[in-house]
Amino acid sequence: MNGAQSLVKTLLAQGVDMCFANPGTSEMHFLAALDNPAMRSVLCLFEGVATGAADGYFRMNDTPASTLLHLGPGLANGLANVHNARKAGSGMVNVVGDHATSHLKYDAPLASDLDGLARPYSHWLRRADGPHTIATDVARATTAARKGRIATLILPGDASWGEAGDPPDCPIETPVFHAPKPGRVDAVAKIFKNPEGPILVILGGRACQGEGLKLAGKLAAATGCRLATQFFTGRIARGAGRTPLERIPYFVAPALEFLKDFRHIVTVETGEPVAFFSYPDSPSLLKPESCDVHGLAEKDEDGAAGLDMLLDALGARTVAPKRQERIETPVPSGKLDPQTIALALAAALPENAIVVDESLTTGRNAAGFTLGAAPHDMLQNMGGSIGFSTPVATGAALACPDRRVISMTGDGSAMYTIQSLWTQARENLNVTTIIFANRAYQILKAEYANMGFPELGPRAAAMMEIDRPTLDFVALAKGMGVPGLKVASAEAFFRALQKSCAEPGPMLIEVCL
Template sequence: MNGAQALIRTLVDAGVDVCFANPGTSEMHFVAALDDVPQMRGVLTLFEGVATGAADGWARMTGRPAATLLHLGPGMGNGLANLHNARRGRTPMVNVVGDHGTSHKRLDAPLESDIDSLAGTVSGWVRRSLSPADLAADAADAVAAAARGQIATLVLPADVSWSEGAEVAAPVPARPRPRVAASVVGEVAGVVGAGEPTVLFVGGDVVASEAGLLAAARVAAGTGARLLAETFPPRMLRGAGLPDLGKLPYPPEVAIKALAGTRHLVLAGATSPVHFFAYPGVPPTPVPDDCTVHVLSAPGEDGVAALEELAAQVAGDAEPALLEASRPEVPGGRLTPRGVSAVVGAVLPERAIVVDEAITSGIGIAELTSGAPRHDWLALTGGAIGDGLPMAVGAAVACPDRPVLVLQADGSAMYTLQALWTMAREQLDVTVLLYDNASYAILQGELSRVGATGGGERAGQLLDLGGPALDFVALATGMGVPATRAETTDELAGQLRMALREPGPHLVQAVLRQGG
């Protein structure tokens, strides 16, 4: 068999059976080989940033690596923003990046570039296959590397792909998550049991599972420690019957206030927080100077087991406080950000997957959805906007029996709007709630936060999305996604309920205007 056939069969045998692709000439033998390996599902995207973001969403929901197929260095470059988000979220992913044939590299063809260096900016593992005999083993190693919570990039020269003589390789045995040493758990038990102001700061595997959340809540109940989650966890389980777990706020002045007075910060599945940006006169981290940071479990370690052991030592028979089922009332009148959040809390279906890229429009969304039926929440881990729509594609492919709701800001939607076409083509059960405030509102806030003076007409034009106004109903229907527009809470509630009830993709444009 040729290299491409052996590569795909090896990926499937290792559990990678979905490939989000935007291929070109160098990848044609990979494309042709999909007919020989029907177990691999190929999903076409119209932009590489959709492919990489979709692979991120798929892996977050399955816990297994997805694959992407990208065309040379420029194709990978187009996917870098969402590869950055995936890297920050420790998402397992295998990138297959096609390259020129080995004899063609030296000719400096127009699409020649240094793919290996480019891949290294976001990948924890990079390898270039140099012969068909090595390709399948390289692919098995890539899957094993990705499964450790990183991006693995395999560069595939065209002639290695088309040449005969390749054989399928066996999967590399998976490594279990490293366990936290008993001595570390004992040291942290002494810290949280000492009675000083302590925050248990959780993320990663801890907030993605019921066991982790309940163990963390037991520790808090038994010791009086405050419980707080990282600002943008990759995947967070939420809803009735779980602890009311707040997240560290994004704005630096609010984050500093949230941790003020803390003497001990205990990390479980999370890293010590820092502000996204530097600001004049503001410390780089919200952690107080006199606060000691303790690591119970680092990302990649078994944080759930560590917290369960900690709870056994310090919590006794303490019962964690859990949320009762509750739904907000739908307020009347024209749409406001908080009104939209109330509607979401009122209509959110059971077992929903919520992809959150609402940015500044999501006022009150955590509070007003906390008592909703159990759901998963996927966040913008790396801050590179444009991941909402692609992540929803991947989540819907991963979980076709679950409704996916995207909370999508208008400015960031335009980065990867092509994802709507893939939703329509694959008939994915995705509902897009499009927040239309006609501005990059987050940047308007940052303008003053960084102390940039002026803010006159010319500066405002770089933060305003009006003139012409974006018609998301027309944009969505033009790509095959049924769409409606809502200006009141009653309209929005009715349209969302219908969209969530009907199969296939839908978009609802929620019109928010200044002063509303």
């Protein structure tokens, strides 16, 4: 077999059976090798869709996906969502085709410093030496990706088409996240025993779902501490029956207010709260000076194990965890505003939905109102690069074909990777895309004020408005094969949501504000 076949065989042996692809000429042998019934190849019209989909897929699946990208520019197009995935701890195996080694010296049009480009956002990076070593490379890349790392394998044409022999047997290495050291847990236990003031436990990473979340619920029930997440978290299990988590506000002033009375912050698989952006005369760190921060578990440690050890030290293992009750939300009526939108969402959310949340302004209130909705997972953008939700929703839907994915985004954000809609139509994915169309980069208007500008000059103001011409998202969706409708009232929004959840396949709802 050739190198490309060895690559695909090894991916499959490592449990990677999903490839988000945007191929080019230099990846023809890889493409030929993908013609394998065990591998699902999903075509994306833009590389940012492929890498974002790999992020969403990882968040909802135990095994990473691979991507197929076309030389330096193909990788470049995918990097913004690689950045978001990296910050979320979502692993992926990026396979980036390159010219054959002998061709590189001629500086052909698509030649560039591909290694230099891949380095900043890859945890693991390798240029395949030749066809014989590809299998080992892929096994290592997959091991890194399974641990939540960005693995990038550069695949020169000759490594792809050359004779590789049979790939060696590379056993799957299950990722290990170590429990925190007992001394660290004991120090935190001492604080809980003698707190001298309120304690906030901030959960991140894998601790916001499953066992970690349940154990945090026990801790809250036993000690009265409050539980929160950063403003953005990779995946949170929430809704009725789950332990509820508060959300530290996004803007600096309310975040300072939220944190001001805590004596201790205990972090689990996350760091201490920092401002998303920097502003003149505004702090980067959000906690008060009088508050001490204690790391119970680092990002690459086992937060659930740390919480279990802590509960043991506190003698609270058998306490019943704090749980959110179901709140039946009546169907809202009247004008669409952040509150009625959030209520409609809470009322319509089906059991076990996946909510991908990229609404920066309009949808921001939704989080509070959906706390008591049907159980669901929420995926948020950890890297801040917009154009996140539609690709991530695409990947999440492929990972969980039996669940409805609700992708919430603003009109500005949606336009970065709008090509996702086509893949959703092609694969008939159960994704409801909600566009909050306020015809502006609304977040920037708030941020402009935060920077201390009293008012906008007309030219600067125009650069935050996307109302001229008005984007017609229903037409855009139609152009890519996705049915869509516009709604202008809370009832219509609710009905549209219900309808989209009742019918298989994708739908787009343009919420006209």
